Amino acid sequence: MSTFVIRSQHSLTCGWSVNCEQVGVSYVNSRVNNTQNIQLPPQFTNYIRVSEVELVSFEIISDLVQYSVLISAKMSKPLNTLCDMLETYGGRDKVMKALCYSAKLVAGLQAKKNPELAKKFGTFSSKISGARATLRLVDDFPMLQYSLEYGLGKSEPDRTMSILGVLANIVDHIYYPVEKICWLAEHNLINVQDPDKWDVINSVFWVMSIYLNLMRTLRNFAMMQEHKTCLNSASNSKENIEKILARQRMEIITIVRLTLDFTHAVSTLPKGWLWGGRLETWHVGLIGTTSAAIGIYQFIKKRSKH
Structure with a gap:
């Protein structure tokens, strides 16, 4: 079982699925906090079966975006x-x-x-x-x-x-x-x-x-x-x-x-x-x-x- 984790402290409107029996990524449209089970849309069921999702906020990604915007402004x-x-x-x-x-x-x-x-x-x-x-x-x-x-x-x-x-x-x-x-x-x-x-x-x-x-x-x-x-x-x-x-x-x-x-x-x-x-x-x-x-x-x- 493969795991891909991104840590977060906030509610998100999208995230990456983790703890997958098959390696893959799903797009989550509903708001997710911490760790929840996610019901995937039908189009993803043939690719990934998620048993559990540990959603963490996008602090690292958010920081990178902020730094890139700051550098761009400078x-x-x-x-x-x-x-x-x-x-x-x-x-x-x-x-x-x-x-x-x-x-x-x-x-x-x-x-x-x-x-x-x-x-x-x-x-x-x-x-x-x-x-x-x-x-x-x-x-x-x-x-x-x-x-x-x-x-x-x-x-x-x-x-x-x-x-x-x-x-x-x-x-x-x-x-x-x-x-x-x-x-x-x-x-x-x-x-x-x-x-x-x-x-x-x-x-x-x-x-x-x-x-x-x-x-x-x-x-x-x-x-x-x-x-x-x-x-x-x-x-x-x-x-x-x-x-x-x-x-x-x-x-x-x-x-x-x-x-x-x-x-x-x-x-x-x-x-x-x-x-x-x-x-x-x-x-x-x-x-x-x-x-x-x-x-x-x-x-x-x-x-x-x-």
């Missing part, structure tokens, strides 16, 4: 966040940037230990970088719209911020066409006399763009600090001060990210220009990966507030 949140990022251009670019530079980091670290593996990761990084550059070909139009809305920066809190904002917009409007010329020359779609010269010009405007945005962020942080000092001296509400502190923390994170981007951008300049050409592959990979991780964190924090 996994769904990061999955939803990732999908939200991939649905936007900026979010997708951040994910691709993380893939690009993490692959470059691995390629740099494995260059001497495993050249073949390093070559594969280097190729992957290069292809992702090319895809990002291709997607930037149409960035002129959003940039033009932003510049027209920004104007002369009348909405900025002071003149310094306005000047920095206008200069940053001008530099970006020069940087984007230059990058397109480099992209076209790289893919042999146009002929330029000195492609390396265009690459240097592209790097210069990239450095200038990041530098101006870094200066704007530092200026904004300083203004927040002044505002916080005024609130403290005026014994203003604690809630307002906490809001400023939260904004300052985010500005500090932005400053770190822009500093990393600036370090990377300068490294693409020719040797003799600051630290141009002095960083190794894994250095660039580490800097880019860290910057991408910060960008993803900021994206998630920003989306969570809405």
Whole structure:
């Protein structure tokens, strides 16, 4: 006689039959408590003859179901966040940037230990970088719209911020066409006399763009600090001060990210220009990966507030 036991402390609407003279399973439609004799439907009589059923509740199964639901709920949140990022251009670019530079980091670290593996990761990084550059070909139009809305920066809190904002917009409007010329020359779609010269010009405007945005962020942080000092001296509400502190923390994170981007951008300049050409592959990979991780964190924090 075979026995299959599932222990339970509750009434059930279904169960497994046990203590069977023949091995089999029956579905019990009536409510069963503890141990009872069950009258099987006629269709089961040819298969199983039950002498006694010890019904135990489905604690184990219930726990497994609860754990699976809990795990599913925990996994769904990061999955939803990732999908939200991939649905936007900026979010997708951040994910691709993380893939690009993490692959470059691995390629740099494995260059001497495993050249073949390093070559594969280097190729992957290069292809992702090319895809990002291709997607930037149409960035002129959003940039033009932003510049027209920004104007002369009348909405900025002071003149310094306005000047920095206008200069940053001008530099970006020069940087984007230059990058397109480099992209076209790289893919042999146009002929330029000195492609390396265009690459240097592209790097210069990239450095200038990041530098101006870094200066704007530092200026904004300083203004927040002044505002916080005024609130403290005026014994203003604690809630307002906490809001400023939260904004300052985010500005500090932005400053770190822009500093990393600036370090990377300068490294693409020719040797003799600051630290141009002095960083190794894994250095660039580490800097880019860290910057991408910060960008993803900021994206998630920003989306969570809405």
